[in-house]
Amino acid sequence: MPTIATRRDGVETRQAIIDAALDLFAARGFEGASTRQIAQQAAVTQPALSYHFDGKEELWRAAVGALFDRLGESIARRLKGLAGVDDRTVATLMVRHFVEFSAVNPQLHRIIMQESTQPGPRLDWLVTTYVRPLYASAVEILERLRGGAPLPATSAAHLYYLLTGAGATVFVMAPECERLTGVDPFEPTFITAHADLVVEMIVASVTQEQP
Amino acid sequence: MPTIATRRDGVETRQAIIDAALDLFAARGFEGASTRQIAQQAAVTQPALSYHFDGKEELWRAAVGALFDRLGESIARRLKGLAGVDDRTVATLMVRHFVEFSAVNPQLHRIIMQESTQPGPRLDWLVTTYVRPLYASAVEILERLRGGAPLPATSAAHLYYLLTGAGATVFVMAPECERLTGVDPFEPTFITAHADLVVEMIVASVTQEQP
DNA sequence: GTCTATAATTAGATAGAC
DNA sequence: GTCTATCTAATTATAGAC
Numbered sequence: 144m145p146t147i148a149t150r151r152d153g154v155e156t157r158q159a160i161i162d163a164a165l166d167l168f169a170a171r172g173f174e175g176a177s178t179r180q181i182a183q184q185a186a187v188t189q190p191a192l193s194y195h196f197d198g199k200e201e202l203w204r205a206a207v208g209a210l211f212d213r214l215g216e217s218i219a220r221r222l223k224g225l226a227g228v229d230d231r232t233v234a235t236l237m238v239r240h241f242v243e244f245s246a247v248n249p250q251l252h253r254i255i256m257q258e259s260t261q262p263g264p265r266l267d268w269l270v271t272t273y274v275r276p277l278y279a280s281a282v283e284i285l286e287r288l289r290g291g292a293p294l295p296a297t298s299a300a301h302l303y304y305l306l307t308g309a310g311a312t313v314f315v316m317a318p319e320c321e322r323l324t325g326v327d328p329f330e331p332t333f334i335t336a337h338a339d340l341v342v343e344m345i346v347a348s349v350t351q352e353q354p
Numbered sequence: 355m356p357t358i359a360t361r362r363d364g365v366e367t368r369q370a371i372i373d374a375a376l377d378l379f380a381a382r383g384f385e386g387a388s389t390r391q392i393a394q395q396a397a398v399t400q401p402a403l404s405y406h407f408d409g410k411e412e413l414w415r416a417a418v419g420a421l422f423d424r425l426g427e428s429i430a431r432r433l434k435g436l437a438g439v440d441d442r443t444v445a446t447l448m449v450r451h452f453v454e455f456s457a458v459n460p461q462l463h464r465i466i467m468q469e470s471t472q473p474g475p476r477l478d479w480l481v482t483t484y485v486r487p488l489y490a491s492a493v494e495i496l497e498r499l500r501g502g503a504p505l506p507a508t509s510a511a512h513l514y515y516l517l518t519g520a521g522a523t524v525f526v527m528a529p530e531c532e533r534l535t536g537v538d539p540f541e542p543t544f545i546t547a548h549a550d551l552v553v554e555m556i557v558a559s560v561t562q563e564q565p
Numbered sequence: 566g567t568c569t570a571t572a573a574t575t576a577g578a579t580a581g582a583c
Numbered sequence: 584g585t586c587t588a589t590c591t592a593a594t595t596a597t598a599g600a601c
Contacts, residue, residue, distance in 0.1 A: 152584070156584080172383040180601075197401050259531075274534055297547070300539070303535070343558075390594080
């Protein structure tokens with residue numbers, strides 16, 4: 144069956160390119176990551192990228208999309224096991240899940256941070272396509288933590304960046320953390336302890352914030 | 355006095371180049387920012403950069419150094435007015451000062467984040483030259499907040515990235531914040547409220563953390 | 566101290582063989 | 584579907600006039 148074999152090879156190559164692209168875009172930014180480096184890490188030649196993706200920008204979109212899909216599926220899987228659990232417990236477990244996902248997939252926040260420092264079409268696409276729904280979910284979780292009370296827009300912004308900043312930064316900056324503190328933030332015990340700290344912090348901040 | 359006039363012009367040009375370099379390195383990363391863009395924003399021609407700085411890397415070091423010097427002077431100025439104040443109050447005021455500096459100078463954490471996502475000589479230089487002393491000061495402040503009790507290395511790492519992540523992320527990602535939430539994080543009222551939130555959060559987390 | 570002109574390298578994208 | 588070879592444009596750095 145040459146057709147199936149050929150098609151499967153293509154899918155695998157495509158996936159290898161996406162994985163390499165995620166690592167390099169996250170580490171060096173869109174302009175900083177060259178298509179040659181991505182091809183080398185994926186163990187293909189550079190023109191192979193042009194065959195599978197219509198240009199560097201479309202490769203970036205495909206890679207970022209795959210990562211957000213991973214997050215969406217991860218959240219959906221986690222929620223499935225929480226039927227009948229009370230709102231506050233679900234909310235704290237989702238905060239914990241978010242921190243742990245950020246530890247396992249530091250590329251997500253690295254890419255969001257890279258693109259969020261300056262306006263541009265990639266940031267607009269990122270916000271409208273993926274970040275806005277994520278933000279809505281986060282605000283909903285924060286409101287559940289308050290016992291259902293709605294959050295004003297400004298408080299929501301404060302708490303969202305408090306949560307994402309406190310939860311993800313140490314993993315985004317893992318290479319610095321190791322050099323600076325001697326601690327490897329990807330150690331399972333560190334991840335768990337950090338999630339604990341962030342959960343307690345956000346619960347305290349949410350119940351405090353009532354303008 | 356042609357000598358003085360000439361020399362002063364050179365100093366001003368050098369400063370204009372550094373200011374432009376800070377903005378562009380912070381927004382687009384080291385590889386992403388081109389020397390032509392920096393020259394254009396500084397209103398000089400591209401070879402002028404080679405005259406004032408020995409290559410792109412040295413320009414980056416000079417710009418980053420100027421920014422950290424600004425932070426150091428800002429901290430020193432703030433500490434001068436706090437003679438005779440008790441440790442806990444000094445510590446909370448320093449946390450607040452840090453958040454406010456991050457709001458006025460978002461380039462600082464943008465550049466640190468850009469370089470901290472991957473190992474390399476620029477990260478090593480950044481950590482040994484500037485971030486390590488800053489980390490030592492931050493740990494000292496956190497210990498004062500605990501009433502003088504020393505912090506274990508792991509707890510220090512947790513709290514440092516909790517503080518810097520929660521305090522700076524919303525300003526680092528200001529363009530996203532505006533598009534996502536409709537809130538401008540550089541509004542003075544937002545900055546003050548965010549500093550309040552971070553101070554309360556870090557005080558609560560510090561007194562909680564005792565393994 | 567700053568400019569124009571340009572060298573040398575590297576980038577992303579394409580042509581065409583297999 | 585993947586390769587080698589190559590094109591065009593953009594990059595950093597330098598030479599030399601003023």
